[in-house]
Amino acid sequence: MTRLTDLPLGTTLPGRTALTAQWVLGHAGGQHCLIPGGEVVFEAGRILHVGPRFPGEVARRIDLGRALISPGLIDLDALSDLDTTVLAIDHQPGWAKGRVWPRSYVDRGPYEMYAPEELAFQKRFAFAQLLLNGITTAAPIASLFYREWGETAAEFTAAADAAGEMGLRVYLSPAYRSGGMVLEGPGQMEPVFDEPRGMEGLEAAIAFITAQEGRHGGLVRGMLAPDRVETCTLPLLRRTMDAAADLGCKVRLHMAQGEMEVQTVRRLHGTTAPDWLARAGLLSDRLIAPHATNATETDLAHYAAHGVSVVHCPLVSARFGSALRSFGRLKAAGINLCMGTDTVPADMLMNLMAGLLAARLADPGAPHQSSADFWDAATLGGARALNRDDLGRLAPGACADMAVFRLDDAVMTPAIDPITTLVAGGTGRVTQATFVDGRLSMCEGRVAGIDLAAAQSRAQAQFDGLVAKYPERSWQHPPVSDLFPPSYPIREEAIP
Numbered sequence: 001m002t003r004l005t006d007l008p009l010g011t012t013l014p015g016r017t018a019l020t021a022q023w024v025l026g027h028a029g030g031q032h033c034l035i036p037g038g039e040v041v042f043e044a045g046r047i048l049h050v051g052p053r054f055p056g057e058v059a060r061r062i063d064l065g066r067a068l069i070s071p072g073l074i075d076l077d078a079l080s081d082l083d084t085t086v087l088a089i090d091h092q093p094g095w096a097k098g099r100v101w102p103r104s105y106v107d108r109g110p111y112e113m114y115a116p117e118e119l120a121f122q123k124r125f126a127f128a129q130l131l132l133n134g135i136t137t138a139a140p141i142a143s144l145f146y147r148e149w150g151e152t153a154a155e156f157t158a159a160a161d162a163a164g165e166m167g168l169r170v171y172l173s174p175a176y177r178s179g180g181m182v183l184e185g186p187g188q189m190e191p192v193f194d195e196p197r198g199m200e201g202l203e204a205a206i207a208f209i210t211a212q213e214g215r216h217g218g219l220v221r222g223m224l225a226p227d228r229v230e231t232c233t234l235p236l237l238r239r240t241m242d243a244a245a246d247l248g249c250k251v252r253l254h255m256a257q258g259e260m261e262v263q264t265v266r267r268l269h270g271t272t273a274p275d276w277l278a279r280a281g282l283l284s285d286r287l288i289a290p291h292a293t294n295a296t297e298t299d300l301a302h303y304a305a306h307g308v309s310v311v312h313c314p315l316v317s318a319r320f321g322s323a324l325r326s327f328g329r330l331k332a333a334g335i336n337l338c339m340g341t342d343t344v345p346a347d348m349l350m351n352l353m354a355g356l357l358a359a360r361l362a363d364p365g366a367p368h369q370s371s372a373d374f375w376d377a378a379t380l381g382g383a384r385a386l387n388r389d390d391l392g393r394l395a396p397g398a399c400a401d402m403a404v405f406r407l408d409d410a411v412m413t414p415a416i417d418p419i420t421t422l423v424a425g426g427t428g429r430v431t432q433a434t435f436v437d438g439r440l441s442m443c444e445g446r447v448a449g450i451d452l453a454a455a456q457s458r459a460q461a462q463f464d465g466l467v468a469k470y471p472e473r474s475w476q477h478p479p480v481s482d483l484f485p486p487s488y489p490i491r492e493e494a495i496p
Contacts, residue, residue: 072136077340176201
């Protein structure tokens with residue numbers, strides 16, 4: 001019997017591999033099903049068998065014991081930088097804490113606060129976090145607050161190479177925008193637009209997708225990613241949707257996600273963002289839209305009518321007092337729901353638990369708010385949003401993208417139904433292994449292509465360097481100690 005730790009990281013093995021476990025989450029009859037004592041057999045990146053013990057020959061058989069073999073999780077708003085939203089958890093209002101550029105910073109000229117090698121490193125480090133948490137497909141998202149304007153093709157070329165080396169399936173291209181919010185006075189945020197710059201960013205994203213589509217054995221795919229709806233003009237969004245149709249790719253656009261956006265879009269266009277785009281004929285099933293926490297009934301009706309997928313990111317929303325209202329109502333209305341992490345930790349299990357709790361608080365009587373509904377969103381919903389019926393499920397012919405979750409941890413006892421157990425009490429720390437396209441990308445805390453101990457130290461130092469620059473782009477430029485004071489006073493002398 002081969003041990004899991006005997007397999008080399010990041011390598012496609014010859015011959016058939018069989019994984020057995022206490023539970024396998026297979027897929028039959030259009031839905032997931034639990035197989036006790038099940039087995040998954042794969043070869044050359046594709047699943048050959050899901051069910052009881054495989055009767056044919058295999059090159060190796062690995063018994064994972066008390067564990068669940070699940071389809072790999074799909075994260076369509078996957079954190080890909082060193083998250084700065086954590087600075088805002090206890091430090092508000094955001095406009096006073098560097099979350100909006102003040103006029104003084106804009107007039108001096110915004111600049112890149114990370115060097116190119118730092119931008120490349122943070123993608124690699126973030127991808128490792130995703131794999132550690134059982135995420136096999138990701139659409140990266142990063143903040144533009146600390147950027148000169150948009151993201152660059154060079155950093156995303158490095159990101160595509162990192163994904164190929166580490167073994168992560170990605171949908172990506174550089175984010176672009178034609179505008180941004182500028183702080184003109186305390187709480188006074190005004191949109192400022194530069195249409196040509198937005199179009200240049202879009203053209204760079206199109207060129208990136210054209211060059212990168214299908215690289216690394218198909219792990220790299222394109223997705224156009226205009227930044228946020230309030231930073232985009234109608235011409236930019238029209239050109240984006242036309243380009244996506246030409247490229248055959250999806251578009252992710254953040255909207256209906258916050259009060260600043262709602263107020264800005266209403267002032268600019270006289271309505272909400274989803275209604276504005278519906279009137280312009282730009283809503284379709286090509287569109288993937290995080291977060292919908294501020295969506296109106298009219299907005300949700302537009303989403304349902306046009307096949308827009310909603311990416312639910314419950315952890316980051318709940319941190320700032322917001323919730324989807326509600327997961328069950330959106331699902332009942334026929335809206336495709338998928339999941340995103342969007343913040344640290346990049347822990348999808350934690351997001352599933354937060355989503356379940358928030359849904360039941362927001363709308364206790366709504367249907368479709370079980371642990372299985374959320375697991376569906378993190379697997380089948382994401383696959384549906386990407387038009388990939390070979391992802392998010394374990395069935396013959398599907399991609400061999402799998403996550404193995406331990407069920408033998410003391411914190412997981414007593415265990416009941418494995419899905420309920422993982423959603424109600426699990427965290428990504430129980431992820432034992434992650435396979436992508438049949439390759440072992442993560443095993444027992446080790447990730448292909450990265451030394452995590454060294455990377456953690458580098459990531460913290462890089463983040464600390466960024467925080468040190470916050471006064472430069474904060475209102476009236478207070479010191480870091482005033483922007484982000486500690487939770488409790490710092491005391492260095494002995495307590496009498």
